Amino acid sequence: MRRAGGWIMLGVPKGMSFYDNLKWNADGLIPAIIQQQSTGRVLMMAWMNRASLEKTIETKRTFFWSRSRQKFWMKGESSGHVQVVKDIAYDCDGDTLLIQVEQTGAACHEGYQSCFFRSLEEDGVSSRITEPQLQKPDEIYGKK
Amino acid sequence: MRRAGGWIMLGVPKGMSFYDNLKWNADGLIPAIIQQQSTGRVLMMAWMNRASLEKTIETKRTFFWSRSRQKFWMKGESSGHVQVVKDIAYDCDGDTLLIQVEQTGAACHEGYQSCFFRSLEEDGVSSRITEPQLQKPDEIYGKK
Numbered sequence: 001m002r003r004a005g006g007w008i009m010l011g012v013p014k015g016m017s018f019y020d021n022l023k024w025n026a027d028g029l030i031p032a033i034i035q036q037q038s039t040g041r042v043l044m045m046a047w048m049n050r051a052s053l054e055k056t057i058e059t060k061r062t063f064f065w066s067r068s069r070q071k072f073w074m075k076g077e078s079s080g081h082v083q084v085v086k087d088i089a090y091d092c093d094g095d096t097l098l099i100q101v102e103q104t105g106a107a108c109h110e111g112y113q114s115c116f117f118r119s120l121e122e123d124g125v126s127s128r129i130t131e132p133q134l135q136k137p138d139e140i141y142g143k144k
Numbered sequence: 145m146r147r148a149g150g151w152i153m154l155g156v157p158k159g160m161s162f163y164d165n166l167k168w169n170a171d172g173l174i175p176a177i178i179q180q181q182s183t184g185r186v187l188m189m190a191w192m193n194r195a196s197l198e199k200t201i202e203t204k205r206t207f208f209w210s211r212s213r214q215k216f217w218m219k220g221e222s223s224g225h226v227q228v229v230k231d232i233a234y235d236c237d238g239d240t241l242l243i244q245v246e247q248t249g250a251a252c253h254e255g256y257q258s259c260f261f262r263s264l265e266e267d268g269v270s271s272r273i274t275e276p277q278l279q280k281p282d283e284i285y286g287k288k
Contacts, residue, residue: 018264018271033177033186040184042177045240057268089274091259092252096189098260108236115235116242120162124201127162130233
């Protein structure tokens with residue numbers, strides 16, 4: 001009997017235990033793709049450590065590990081733009097998560113719905129913005 | 145004047161050049177999320193190096209870098225399950241790609257449409273299969 005994510009684990013069939021199927025990288029992290037369940041729009045990708053995944057499962061809000069800031073963070077902690085978790089899938093290799101959410105406000109800190117707001121142009125070198133900016137960053141986080 | 149991806153680059157506005165906005169990790173790789181454009185289903189995530197991204201842009205088929213096999217590969221080279229590229233987006237940090245494709249057959253080497261065919265159950269520890277297996281692996285790759 002082991003504890004995982006705050007639940008007591010009893011009799012999960014071999015090979016079907018969620019945590020046992022996950023592979024963490026050398027830094028103890030796994031990438032999590034975040035998708036808006038209602039629209040299918042991919043919003044962002046961020047990294048989770050075991051503690052942030054457990055907290056995500058427990059609270060149904062997304063928690064990540066910031067590699068640049070070396071910091072545990074909750075999506076929306078500054079902006080209020082939280083993500084309510086609807087489903088957590090993992091891939092065949094167990095080294096990537098796909099998390100379905102309902103997003104409040106813009107997912108991107110630059111004020112776009114999705115962080116993937118720029119696409120490559122047909123010329124193969126330049127890029128274009130593909131969606132409207134919903135808010136200016138200083139409207140989300142305050143002027144700095 | 146610089147060459148990028150086989151095109152000659154002329155007068156792209158500062159900050160809007162595609163390659164200049166990308167950040168590669170310490171191994172020279174960037175993760176690419178692959179999404180079925182027509183349905184929004186996220187199919188897989190794999191890693192690209194600069195050469196595989198250039199080849200992807202040039203041919204409109206997806207090429208990756210296998211970290212486990214240390215090998216350049218085209219999706220579908222063994223299975224015939226190629227991906228025709230429709231759009232290549234990148235995120236605000238420039239460290240993740242989101243590629244829209246039309247997928248022939250199953251994306252997953254285990255015969256599922258998506259590699260994300262398993263999700264966490266409500267108990268928080270076990271997992272369930274969420275989509276039908278379209279083919280058995282030995283029907284795709286031959287018996288080993």
